[in-house]
Amino acid sequence: MNHRGTEGTEEDENEQDTELKGLTRGVIGAAIEVHRVLGPGFLESVYEEALGVELSLRRIPFRRQIVVGVNYKGRFVGEGRVDVLVDGRLIVELKAVEHLAPIHVAQLLSYLKAMKLRHGLLVTFNVPALRLGIKRVVNDA
Template sequence: MGLAKDAPYSDITYKIIGAAMEVHNKLGPGHKEIVYQKALSAKMLEAGLSFEEEKPIEIFIDDVSVGLLYLDHLVEGTVVVEEKAFSHLLTNEEIAQVITYLAATGLPVGLLLNFGRKRLEFKRIFPPKKLEGWQKRIQRYLWKPSIR
């Protein structure tokens, strides 16, 4: 979980991770996700980051709106941040959720934060370079509209 200084948007992700660490150090594990989300908003504001909370992203098929995804945070218009409060380690399912958000928005980087463990767990996630194999691997995790 090292911080790659040469990764794209590392200046922004570094500030977000710092704010998340401050939240985790003050609150510790055991709270609901919304508590961490609100606390992270406050700390990112203090850090001078601009963001949107619970940002709705509309999903379209052939100009028809088929649903909405909600990003926990969209920071500086470039970084998708997804917060979790799980007592278990992050899994491929949570990673796939962030990749889905990146695919839906076309944004360059995501951060997955887990506040539910003794130590803050974080992963910096980038969209895959080749979509064909990637789509097959995470198909079961992608959002699907309900059929009525």
């Protein structure tokens, strides 16, 4: 048995987890800054644009409005759009609602599964304090 290989794999996973935690903290910090400056009450598109500005200022790599193809039994049946994909591994779905609903979580989980990713953030800006509007979502499938 090659223990060195196993240890390397565990170290790599721990390093990736640490990197992802740092990335997630950076995104949450950026979202908090957007909320601090703009407050609640704008459309989702305004927050998406502002978050893009803030992520750029922080040099956090991201892409917006990523098209996700949906297949059913091997056939293309439509598409969805991920609001923000950070560093190719963290999906951030933005909302401008008072309360996050189960359907919002389901939407993010569907995107995570379709893109074969594990981690996502659901953020609604229409709250008095942003900490009340952030939900971490993990795809365990």
